[in-house]
Amino acid sequence: MKVEAVVLANGEYPTAPLPLQILADAPYVVCCDGGADEYIRNGHTPNLIIGDGDSISEENRKKYGHLLHRIAEQETNDQTKAVNYLLSQGKRRIAIVGATGKREDHTLGNISLLMDYMRAGADVRTYTDHGIFIPCRNTCTFTCQPGQQVSIINFNARKLHGLGLVYPLSDFTNWWQGTLNECIGTEFTIEAEGEYLVFLNFPQPLPQSTH
Amino acid sequence: MKVEAVVLANGEYPTAPLPLQILADAPYVVCCDGGADEYIRNGHTPNLIIGDGDSISEENRKKYGHLLHRIAEQETNDQTKAVNYLLSQGKRRIAIVGATGKREDHTLGNISLLMDYMRAGADVRTYTDHGIFIPCRNTCTFTCQPGQQVSIINFNARKLHGLGLVYPLSDFTNWWQGTLNECIGTEFTIEAEGEYLVFLNFPQPLPQSTH
Numbered sequence: 001m002k003v004e005a006v007v008l009a010n011g012e013y014p015t016a017p018l019p020l021q022i023l024a025d026a027p028y029v030v031c032c033d034g035g036a037d038e039y040i041r042n043g044h045t046p047n048l049i050i051g052d053g054d055s056i057s058e059e060n061r062k063k064y065g066h067l068l069h070r071i072a073e074q075e076t077n078d079q080t081k082a083v084n085y086l087l088s089q090g091k092r093r094i095a096i097v098g099a100t101g102k103r104e105d106h107t108l109g110n111i112s113l114l115m116d117y118m119r120a121g122a123d124v125r126t127y128t129d130h131g132i133f134i135p136c137r138n139t140c141t142f143t144c145q146p147g148q149q150v151s152i153i154n155f156n157a158r159k160l161h162g163l164g165l166v167y168p169l170s171d172f173t174n175w176w177q178g179t180l181n182e183c184i185g186t187e188f189t190i191e192a193e194g195e196y197l198v199f200l201n202f203p204q205p206l207p208q209s210t211h
Numbered sequence: 212m213k214v215e216a217v218v219l220a221n222g223e224y225p226t227a228p229l230p231l232q233i234l235a236d237a238p239y240v241v242c243c244d245g246g247a248d249e250y251i252r253n254g255h256t257p258n259l260i261i262g263d264g265d266s267i268s269e270e271n272r273k274k275y276g277h278l279l280h281r282i283a284e285q286e287t288n289d290q291t292k293a294v295n296y297l298l299s300q301g302k303r304r305i306a307i308v309g310a311t312g313k314r315e316d317h318t319l320g321n322i323s324l325l326m327d328y329m330r331a332g333a334d335v336r337t338y339t340d341h342g343i344f345i346p347c348r349n350t351c352t353f354t355c356q357p358g359q360q361v362s363i364i365n366f367n368a369r370k371l372h373g374l375g376l377v378y379p380l381s382d383f384t385n386w387w388q389g390t391l392n393e394c395i396g397t398e399f400t401i402e403a404e405g406e407y408l409v410f411l412n413f414p415q416p417l418p419q420s421t422h
Binding site: 077100101102103104105106107108109110111112113115116128130131133151153155174175176179180199201 | 288311312313314315316317318319320321322323324326327339341342344362364366385386387390391410412
């Protein structure tokens with residue numbers, strides 16, 4: 001998808017090539033509060049900083065105060081405020097980076113929230129240092145590399161069935177039951193009725209040919 | 212609880228004081244495959260190494276091969292094999308460290324598996340660098356510090372109600388809905404019928420008295 005905006009959340013700043021590339025290519029970057037500090041330290045200027053400004057450095061709050069969009073309500077986290085803001089501006093195709101890698105409850109929350117963003121109409125993916133989370137509804141097909149590892153996390157889907165995966169799927173309910181699957185070819189399909197989350201582990205580099 | 216055994220999983224090696232202390236005090240340590248390398252590098256000797264030996268270094272596989280307990284079946288991960296082994300040896304009170312911090316699907320899986328271990332009779336907790344995951348059934352009470360952050364992740368519980376927490380609970384179904392709560396006093400209770408997971412964020416150090 002052609003990303004319209006990138007949300008830099010306030011987990012660990014990305015280090016893997018793909019999320020860094022997405023951030024570098026972004027036409028519009030919203031930083032979540034303290035996440036702005038490292039983005040600025042890396043020589044960039046956010047288009048917008050979302051949050052209540054309590055975790056950004058004093059210096060950056062002064063210098064970039066005009067970019068700070070304060071949303072006082074406490075019911076949602078900064079990642080959600082950023083996505084909601086983008087949706088209100090008509091930006092639907094959103095990539096999220098920096099959403100994981102610190103407190104595990106924040107990681108769980110940020111990943112789980114992808115389902116809400118999909119329901120709100122966003123075409124959204126989270127790129128971590130290890131792979132890509134894609135919220136899905138009903139039957140979906142993905143391109144992949146042979147041997148690429150994939151995990152499916154069920155939310156409310158029934159009649160789950162995988163085509164092109166090493167292990168078939170079932171109507172599992174516990175998260176781990178769909179983890180650690182593997183692609184057979186260059187495409188796989190998940191047949192389902194309902195919502196689930198796909199994690200595509202970044203493919204390992206192919207062995208160099210010796211010819 | 213008095214821990215009978217510690218499982219060192221093969222996520223990130225712990226760096227926070229509490230998981231490192233638990234590892235140092237452990238009466239019995241089971242390392243999951245490659246996790247053994249860093250434990251040995253830190254000057255320790257595992258009591259047992261569980262796995263198929265495919266991610267431990269060649270050197271350690273030779274030197275500590277007598278400690279390697281190979282379990283060939285592919286249906287469970289090494290963390291689960293380690294817990295099942297301990298349960299089969301009558302060791303029920305288990306702490307898990309090093310279970311998070313690498314691939315997020317592994318993190319989700321390892322955390323989710325705590326519910327299965329509880330069902331199998333284990334008294335188990337996972338200690339990360341950020342806090343403690345505790346699988347729970349029905350009404351439970353916890354000691355805490357005022358202001359300590361707590362997240363509740365619902366699996367199949369109903370009639371959820373929190374006492375001693377800033378935000379009351381409801382019968383939420385999406386993971387994030389119970390995250391980012393906070394203790395009011397030195398104890399909180401979760402009333403519930405069914406299973407859920409509690410994450411207790413490590414308390415921030417108390418401000419030093421100036422007297």
